[in-house]
Amino acid sequence: MIPAAFKYSKAGSVREAVAQLREAGPEAKVIAGGQSLIPLLRLRLSQPTHLVDVNGVRELDYVHPEGDVLRVGALTRHSTLARSELVQRHLPLLAEMAAQVGDPQIRARGTLGGVFAHADAAGDYPTLAVMLDATIVTDRRRVAARDFFQHLFTTVLAEDELVCEVVFPMAPGPHRYLKFRRRLYDWAIVGAAVQKLDSGWRVGLTHVGPTAVRAAAVEARLLAGATFQEAAGAAAEELDPPSDVRASADYRRHLARVLTRRALEQAA
Amino acid sequence: MGQTLRVTVNGEARTDEVEPRLLLVHYLRETCGLTGTHVGCDTSQCGACTVLLDGAAVKSCNMLALQADGAEITTIEGLAPEGGLHPLQTAFWENHGLQCGYCTPGFIMAAAALLAENHDPSDEEIGRGLEGNLCRCTGYVNIRKAVRAAAQAMREGATAPIGG
Numbered sequence: 001m002i003p004a005a006f007k008y009s010k011a012g013s014v015r016e017a018v019a020q021l022r023e024a025g026p027e028a029k030v031i032a033g034g035q036s037l038i039p040l041l042r043l044r045l046s047q048p049t050h051l052v053d054v055n056g057v058r059e060l061d062y063v064h065p066e067g068d069v070l071r072v073g074a075l076t077r078h079s080t081l082a083r084s085e086l087v088q089r090h091l092p093l094l095a096e097m098a099a100q101v102g103d104p105q106i107r108a109r110g111t112l113g114g115v116f117a118h119a120d121a122a123g124d125y126p127t128l129a130v131m132l133d134a135t136i137v138t139d140r141r142r143v144a145a146r147d148f149f150q151h152l153f154t155t156v157l158a159e160d161e162l163v164c165e166v167v168f169p170m171a172p173g174p175h176r177y178l179k180f181r182r183r184l185y186d187w188a189i190v191g192a193a194v195q196k197l198d199s200g201w202r203v204g205l206t207h208v209g210p211t212a213v214r215a216a217a218v219e220a221r222l223l224a225g226a227t228f229q230e231a232a233g234a235a236a237e238e239l240d241p242p243s244d245v246r247a248s249a250d251y252r253r254h255l256a257r258v259l260t261r262r263a264l265e266q267a268a
Numbered sequence: 269m270g271q272t273l274r275v276t277v278n279g280e281a282r283t284d285e286v287e288p289r290l291l292l293v294h295y296l297r298e299t300c301g302l303t304g305t306h307v308g309c310d311t312s313q314c315g316a317c318t319v320l321l322d323g324a325a326v327k328s329c330n331m332l333a334l335q336a337d338g339a340e341i342t343t344i345e346g347l348a349p350e351g352g353l354h355p356l357q358t359a360f361w362e363n364h365g366l367q368c369g370y371c372t373p374g375f376i377m378a379a380a381a382l383l384a385e386n387h388d389p390s391d392e393e394i395g396r397g398l399e400g401n402l403c404r405c406t407g408y409v410n411i412r413k414a415v416r417a418a419a420q421a422m423r424e425g426a427t428a429p430i431g432g
Contacts, residue, residue: 001310002289002291002294003289003291004289005287005288005289006288006289007288008271008288008332008334010337031332031335034330034331034332034335035312035330038291038312038329038330038331038332039311039312039330041289042291042310042311042329051288051332053332053334053335055335079324102400103315103399103400103401104325104378104381104382104396104397104399104400105315105318105325105326105327105330105378105400106312106327106330106400108321108324108325108326109326109330109331184399185313185399185400
């Protein structure tokens with residue numbers, strides 16, 4: 001399958017990328033790793049008039065610890081995150097997630113920022129960002145993760161706005177990310193992430209709705225002294241998961257409870 | 269319509285005018301005539317189109333040719349010197365790591381990237397390293413055996429690994 005025709009330009013800096021997007025108009029799109037976008041182009045589900053390639057914006061490829069946060073550049077690839085000693089030391093759950101994105105070939109190309117901008121309901125990093133209150137930094141503003149994702153494939157990003165960085169709080173404590181999938185390289189049918197902080201547990205769920213979910217009811221029960229089993233029972237409260245070819249809504253609720261319990265048990 | 273692509277393919281520097289929508293796999297097959305890189309699923313799942321881009325295994329059906337500008341690409345044809353076989357190719361042959369052979373170039377390129385990083389992978393590491401490649405006839409047992417055998421041959425210094 002061949003994508004529809006489009007114009008293509010390369011940006012070498014954030015400023016250049018934004019200028020090119022502005023000039024190319026509302027139907028232009030950014031291409032970073034392209035691991036989600038190119039399949040959409042081939043299926044012609046997406047037909048942008050112009051692609052701005054940001055792979056040359058090297059200034060966005062970094063992992064910087066700073067005080068009690070970890071700043072990660074948008075162009076950092078999954079394979080880099082999975083191997084990064086800094087990530088493993090300061091936010092090992094991010095490295096664990098990165099190692100489970102797609103397959104090795106996809107991890108070699110796909111980028112952190114691409115996952116945020118694309119906003120697939122089954123994306124892994126958004127779950128971490130929402131549950132830990134991360135901040136998404138664009139070329140013009142800072143947005144809290146819970147406000148950034150609006151709906152399926154929909155974020156607050158303007159047409160000419162570029163994701164530059166994600167700022168995560170450091171969290172070196174017990175953690176686990178469990179992804180339920182039929183095939184290793186596939187998206188999560190449901191995923192559950194848990195992270196122990198000084199203030200208590202944080203719990204997030206992947207692919208149980210149009211955007212990532214923080215399982216506040218589970219966190220509250222844990223704080224009140226519930227067992228993992230009891231707390232995980234609350235994971236499906238207030239969820240309205242999708243039914244699709246992979247799983248019914250009921251099955252997703254079941255997976256949310258089971259994966260949350262297992263993740264807590266394995267992390268502790 | 270065309271834009272200039274400068275790329276090194278199997279050691280040969282090339283300059284071509286290509287359309288932006290041309291995928292890397294079609295550039296390799298149709299412009300370069302290197303048909304060893306296969307198009308399998310066309311949905312970036314099967315890995316038959318795997319090549320090395322600056323030493324990393326990537327799916328060439330999931331990249332624009334222009335995104336490879338300035339890079340060094342190795343395809344199955346460039347893995348061993350003309351007329352010779354890479355230890356991985358020998359090992360797949362000797363261990364019956366293929367049946368129809370359609371997925372084989374992709375498996376070998378993904379395995380080459382794995383062995384460049386890990387000279388003695390465990391069965392589990394081989395499995396993880398090849399999770400982006402699908403085989404629909406041989407099954408994975410002999411493929412794993414072949415990768416193990418190639419790793420051993422390479423450790424014993426039969427041939428230096430590409431990008432290793």
